[in-house]
Amino acid sequence: MTSYRYIGRRVPRIDARDKVTGRTVYSTxxxxxxxxRARVLxxxxxxxxxxxxxxxxxxxxxGVEAVLTHEDIPGHNGxxxxxxxxxxxxxxxxxxxxxxxxxxxxxxEETAEEALSLIEVEYEPLPIIxxxxxxxxxxxxxxxxxxxxxxxxxxxxxxxxxxxxxxxDIVIEETYSTQFMEHAYLETEGGVAIYDEEEGVITVWxxxxxxxxxxxQIARSLDWDPLKIRVIGSPTGGAFGGKDEISVQIHLALLAxxxxxxxxxxxxxxxxxxxxxxxxAMKTTFRIGMGNDGKLKAxxxxxxxxxxxxxxxxxxxxxxxxxxxxxxxxxxxxxFRGISVYTNNAMGGEFRGFGAAQVVFGLEQxxxxxxxxxxxxPIEFRLxxxxxxxxxxxxxxxxxxxxxIKETLEAARKTDxxxxxxxxxxxxxxAARYKKFGVGVASEWHAVGLGVGLPDFSNIIVEIHxxxxxxxxxxxxxxxxxxxxxxxxxxAEALGCDIEKIKVxxxxxxxxxxxxxxTASRSILINGNAILDAVKTLQPKLIEIAADKFGIPGDELxxxxxxxxxxxxxxxxxxxxxxxxxAGSSGVPIKxxxxxxxxxxxxxFGDGLPHNxxxxxxxxxxxxxxxxxxxxxxxxxxxxxxxxxxINVDGVEGQCEGAVVxxxxxxxxxxxxxxxxxxxxxxxxxxxxxxxxxxxxxxTVIVEKFEKSGPFGAKGVGxxxxxxxxxxxxxxxxxxxxxxxxxxxxxxxxxLEKMRDLAGTEER
Amino acid sequence: MEEITVQFMLxxxxxxxxxxxxxxxxxxxxxxxxxxxxxxxxxxxxxxACTVLLDGEPVNSCLILAPQVEGRExxxxxxxxxxxxxxxxxxxxxxxxxxxxxxxxPGMIMSATALLDTxxxxxxxxxxxxxxxxxxxxxxxxxxxxxxxxxxERIRKR
Numbered sequence: 001m002t003s004y005r006y007i008g009r010r011v012p013r014i015d016a017r018d019k020v021t022g023r024t025v026y027s028t029x030x031x032x033x034x035x036x037r038a039r040v041l042x043x044x045x046x047x048x049x050x051x052x053x054x055x056x057x058x059x060x061x062x063g064v065e066a067v068l069t070h071e072d073i074p075g076h077n078g079x080x081x082x083x084x085x086x087x088x089x090x091x092x093x094x095x096x097x098x099x100x101x102x103x104x105x106x107x108x109e110e111t112a113e114e115a116l117s118l119i120e121v122e123y124e125p126l127p128i129i130x131x132x133x134x135x136x137x138x139x140x141x142x143x144x145x146x147x148x149x150x151x152x153x154x155x156x157x158x159x160x161x162x163x164x165x166x167x168x169d170i171v172i173e174e175t176y177s178t179q180f181m182e183h184a185y186l187e188t189e190g191g192v193a194i195y196d197e198e199e200g201v202i203t204v205w206x207x208x209x210x211x212x213x214x215x216x217q218i219a220r221s222l223d224w225d226p227l228k229i230r231v232i233g234s235p236t237g238g239a240f241g242g243k244d245e246i247s248v249q250i251h252l253a254l255l256a257x258x259x260x261x262x263x264x265x266x267x268x269x270x271x272x273x274x275x276x277x278x279x280x281a282m283k284t285t286f287r288i289g290m291g292n293d294g295k296l297k298a299x300x301x302x303x304x305x306x307x308x309x310x311x312x313x314x315x316x317x318x319x320x321x322x323x324x325x326x327x328x329x330x331x332x333x334x335x336f337r338g339i340s341v342y343t344n345n346a347m348g349g350e351f352r353g354f355g356a357a358q359v360v361f362g363l364e365q366x367x368x369x370x371x372x373x374x375x376x377x378p379i380e381f382r383l384x385x386x387x388x389x390x391x392x393x394x395x396x397x398x399x400x401x402x403x404x405i406k407e408t409l410e411a412a413r414k415t416d417x418x419x420x421x422x423x424x425x426x427x428x429x430x431a432a433r434y435k436k437f438g439v440g441v442a443s444e445w446h447a448v449g450l451g452v453g454l455p456d457f458s459n460i461i462v463e464i465h466x467x468x469x470x471x472x473x474x475x476x477x478x479x480x481x482x483x484x485x486x487x488x489x490x491x492a493e494a495l496g497c498d499i500e501k502i503k504v505x506x507x508x509x510x511x512x513x514x515x516x517x518x519t520a521s522r523s524i525l526i527n528g529n530a531i532l533d534a535v536k537t538l539q540p541k542l543i544e545i546a547a548d549k550f551g552i553p554g555d556e557l558x559x560x561x562x563x564x565x566x567x568x569x570x571x572x573x574x575x576x577x578x579x580x581x582x583a584g585s586s587g588v589p590i591k592x593x594x595x596x597x598x599x600x601x602x603x604x605f606g607d608g609l610p611h612n613x614x615x616x617x618x619x620x621x622x623x624x625x626x627x628x629x630x631x632x633x634x635x636x637x638x639x640x641x642x643x644x645x646x647i648n649v650d651g652v653e654g655q656c657e658g659a660v661v662x663x664x665x666x667x668x669x670x671x672x673x674x675x676x677x678x679x680x681x682x683x684x685x686x687x688x689x690x691x692x693x694x695x696x697x698x699x700t701v702i703v704e705k706f707e708k709s710g711p712f713g714a715k716g717v718g719x720x721x722x723x724x725x726x727x728x729x730x731x732x733x734x735x736x737x738x739x740x741x742x743x744x745x746x747x748x749x750x751x752l753e754k755m756r757d758l759a760g761t762e763e764r
Numbered sequence: 765m766e767e768i769t770v771q772f773m774l775x776x777x778x779x780x781x782x783x784x785x786x787x788x789x790x791x792x793x794x795x796x797x798x799x800x801x802x803x804x805x806x807x808x809x810x811x812x813a814c815t816v817l818l819d820g821e822p823v824n825s826c827l828i829l830a831p832q833v834e835g836r837e838x839x840x841x842x843x844x845x846x847x848x849x850x851x852x853x854x855x856x857x858x859x860x861x862x863x864x865x866x867x868x869x870p871g872m873i874m875s876a877t878a879l880l881d882t883x884x885x886x887x888x889x890x891x892x893x894x895x896x897x898x899x900x901x902x903x904x905x906x907x908x909x910x911x912x913x914x915x916x917e918r919i920r921k922r
Contacts, residue, residue: 012858019866020854020873022801022841029800184901186805186813186867237803237867238901269806480865480902650861650907657904658864684810684899692892692905 006489007712010650013485027205028190028266038265039112041102043094046677047344048123058118063111065259068103075223079246086310095309098275105255128677132304132341143342150340151315157335158396164298164333168289176362178744180346180672181279187237189247190266193256201228207236209244210517215509221250234507239479241350245312270682277349281306282358296385301325303338308347314340321355326394328405328445329385334394344677353722364442364727379413397603397610402707404642408618411640435624440731442724443618448521448716449598451608456598458530459513464590468577470502475515477507482651483523490528494535496561521716528711534594546574549582615720616642621728625736630751634696639721642703645713656700656721663725665690772833775843783830790814790825801841801870812898815871816840822878841870856915864902872898876912
């Protein structure tokens, strides 16, 4: 076992000191003299034609510096990670309540607000389509010219699924539905822009997930040279997938361009909920067959996604739903089909868990039902069907990277909570007779990286400056997960230097290279590999500099632990600081670049499918159900992730603990309620997040498995722990009160109703 | 609208500042006094990100109007450290990795400060109650609760 100084340890975050003192400057913390305040006019109808848009009265209001409409957009009037059909400012049609019609910049918030009220809009209402079912009716009005199906995917079937089901001893079928979910990052979308006329540069500060893509999307809409647009996207106050897409960036750049003054735009909480993307609402139908021996034989999955009005990244989300839907299990025959459908509901988009949370909720209940049919233990049943490295997956690709699902299940089986669960439930019940307690388990595989065929790369730069300061430049954004600390750990470990010497410059299109987007649990693996690639180039360079300084051939020197020394006399050394000073004095500063590209799967089903790396995870939940009120209390959750090597133990635990609570919210409380296109949940009084009083005791059991192509053996862990926690809780509720749920969230009312139905059935 | 003058104690120092009368304390701190450690998360008293101490009591600064602080004492996240020396709660938050995106953290630390000022030996439930008005979307609260426990132990040992 390699012994590391930083890797696999609990390393305090490099950004924590500034965060606990309030010194961290988020993009929405920027204020300056003469800074204008901007506001966006949003549609007052969910679906309508725009007959007239008159901004003249708003333009005349004293203190107003600019009122912009679609006519003021020099370039493409649209944005979108995959297909840019989401209007920057609507022209003749609105398709959801969050659509933007006009922008105002004024001397203060109050004037901007007043100007919005002076904009006159005349609409002709159109029928409101709430669900995919309505959108797919033959007489449904078209939300977009090309039809109401945004994307469809039919993965080439493996074998003959109908034959597989016909030959199964037990076949079960069920449809599950899930709600729209809000990211609810504490920092809503916002930022500041400044136009430097002399240099022709527009600078946008905006907490995001990928400054370089924002740069291109801004440039496309402003018809501007992308190299003259500077985006600073890091740090951000939470993102969870919701800040990968454009929010305020193009609006800010337009206003800065037209007013030539610093402009600030910060969405209200309500605006963030109404206008920003959500986790897609989906319906998933499973047909699963198995033999009497407990071996799965066939799976047929159909997913229908409610994607809202525009594309953003809905296609890849649906694709990953399909890829995630069989779970890490073997099925000889399979078929996966899905469609994503436009509606006038909330906007579906990218959200941590990316299409997986919706389908795994159903799958892992189906697996428990199958195990129960045979009287098998749920963990035994999963172990019997789990994949191993080298196996062919349910989709038909070979699993060529580390596969740790069995190890996570074995570890789960050994936990006290699982082993002693009957006693634990009995003891709890003895102390609270009106409650029933249950323990549930669920697992998942979660794709890491963007997938085959997509540009999945990283570039980083390492510099050593005089005095020995090491600068790591990465385009990656610190969205909260602690990736910057992990990069510093990996660089310090590879160079053999103190982590305190490293300064990370991040997420700035002018000051850091393009490291790809911070999404898809990809950053540790790809940026880590790019860092190791840079160090590989750096070491010979350092030896070269030392050779020059000592005047001897390089092969008489070697690099280790932050210094170059004589092979013949290890005490004669040059430190990094001395090497940097020498390089600086000879006019060639030490600077190297590192790159990495994701290795891809042996199959290509198109649109990124399938993936080559997965995080594997099992989670166990203990719940108490109040039989009088129907309230579900989550008492304990154990997460057992296999993410390759853990770079920062505190970081892995932090990801699991936060993800579990996010999954708990999704399961029990959170629901973006939209009726006839109108948002009924507009803040945290109606959209309920778990508080400190609601959360379970948590434990994280890190199941390490070395992945040879990952940095120090690492893969990634950002998303997986938010997914199986939902079915683990639902399976635990079943264990407690013998009722199952096909719909989220599981409210106390729903629990009571199901329990009453069950009691009624039993009486009969 | 005509601005008014407000005088109060801010982080131990007397300040006198011009403000529109309808400004919230949150906006006054951020936009007039340059103290951006206090964060807006919802601006309607539902998230706790803007928590500061007013005469020692934790309040949502988005629900306090600037003129209401006249003659009173306000403590913000910027007022906790003594120069480079962090207070025990701040230290524990770093050490226990209680910080992720960090946006809720100033408010969280202010609520913890109010708790430990009045109750140096809080139970875990008392800690949870004290921060139940502070939403965090990143951490799941586990390490935050642990950090406050550690800070309480250290303060008691002094």
